[in-house]
Amino acid sequence: DADVTQTPRNRITKTGKRIMLECSQTKGHDRMYWYRQDPGLGLRLIYYSFDVKDINKGEISDGYSVSRQAQAKFSLSLESAIPNQTALYFCATSHGGTDTQYFGPGTRLTVL
Amino acid sequence: GQQLNQSPQSMFIQEGEDVSMNCTSSSIFNTWLWYKQDPGEGPVLLIALYKAGELTSNGRLTAQFGITRKDSFLNISASIPSDVGIYFCAGRKSGGSNYKLTFGKGTLLTVNP
Numbered sequence: 001d002a003d004v005t006q007t008p009r010n011r012i013t014k015t016g017k018r019i020m021l022e023c024s025q026t027k028g029h030d031r032m033y034w035y036r037q038d039p040g041l042g043l044r045l046i047y048y049s050f051d052v053k054d055i056n057k058g059e060i061s062d063g064y065s066v067s068r069q070a071q072a073k074f075s076l077s078l079e080s081a082i083p084n085q086t087a088l089y090f091c092a093t094s095h096g097g098t099d100t101q102y103f104g105p106g107t108r109l110t111v112l
Numbered sequence: 113g114q115q116l117n118q119s120p121q122s123m124f125i126q127e128g129e130d131v132s133m134n135c136t137s138s139s140i141f142n143t144w145l146w147y148k149q150d151p152g153e154g155p156v157l158l159i160a161l162y163k164a165g166e167l168t169s170n171g172r173l174t175a176q177f178g179i180t181r182k183d184s185f186l187n188i189s190a191s192i193p194s195d196v197g198i199y200f201c202a203g204r205k206s207g208g209s210n211y212k213l214t215f216g217k218g219t220l221l222t223v224n225p
Contacts, residue, residue: 004154043155043200043215090154100145101202101213103154 003027004104006091012110019078021107023091030096032074034058034066037088037106046089049074050096081111118201118216126224131188133199133219141203144177144184145213149198158199159186191223 004025013019023032034046045058047066055066063085065077078085088108092101116135125131135144143162147155159170161177161184168175172189184203188195201216 040217042217043213045212100143100157100160102157103147106152106154108152 004091004093004102006089006104006107008107009105010108012112013081014112015082017081019081019109021076021089021091021109023074023076023104025072025091025093025104027093027095027102028071029093029102030071031094032068033092033094033101034064034074034076035090035092036060036085037090043090046076078109078111081109083111085109086111116201116203116214116216118219120219121217122220122222124222124224125191127191127193129191131191131195131221132185133201134183134185135201135203135216136183137203137214138182139203139205139214140181141214142181142206143204144175145202145204146173146175146184146186147200147202149200149218151197155200188221191221193223193225196221196223 007022031050033048035043037043044060046060046064047058049055049068052068067075088106090106091104094101116137118135145160146158148158149155158173159168159175164177164181165179166177174187176185198218198220200218202213204213
């Protein structure tokens with residue numbers, strides 16, 4: 001079984017809709033992250049969380065919000081989706097000791 | 113945000129050839145990571161380097177943490193078709209922002225059978 005899972009794997013939605021992407025991990029890591037990947041731009045950090053009560057903005061947090069429901073769960077919400085949020089979204093986890101990040105399989109989001 | 117300079121951007125090679133790619137930065141990093149990403153999947157960690165000068169192997173893959181701490185190299189020996197994918201380097205600094213990884217833009221590797 002995968003250590004980091006993301007749901008859904010693919011989603012098509014319309015402009016203005018609220019969308020939630022979910023991430024779960026069984027690695028026992030305390031730190032979790034959300035990235036988006038766009039062609040030519042690489043991976044960019046949206047939000048990160050060091051524990052359940054610690055949430056921080058990354059490079060590109062505008063238009064996004066997150067919730068850390070438990071140590072193992074970290075969800076990303078788009079309150080009102082817009083077309084330029086079409087991208088691949090990845091969740092990652094790490095242990096505070098080494099901070100080596102392990103990625104989930106990704107969610108491909110298309111906003112029409 | 114800051115990016116690492118990763119080169120080459122793409123490579124087309126024949127099966128059996130060796131491959132080299134590298135990442136450079138104007139900043140010092142305390143950790144270098146190499147990931148591989150298959151189409152439609154998340155990056156998978158290949159090798160992690162934690163000390164300057166460190167040379168680490170994982171099967172046919174070998175990576176080195178540069179002595180200056182501003183660069184890292186990844187070599188793949190005797191390439192096979194399943195090596196196809198995008199290879200990313202990532203660096204991490206120490207200190208208050210030690211969570212943050214800085215990523216290269218990737219090297220797209222194509223292996224012709």
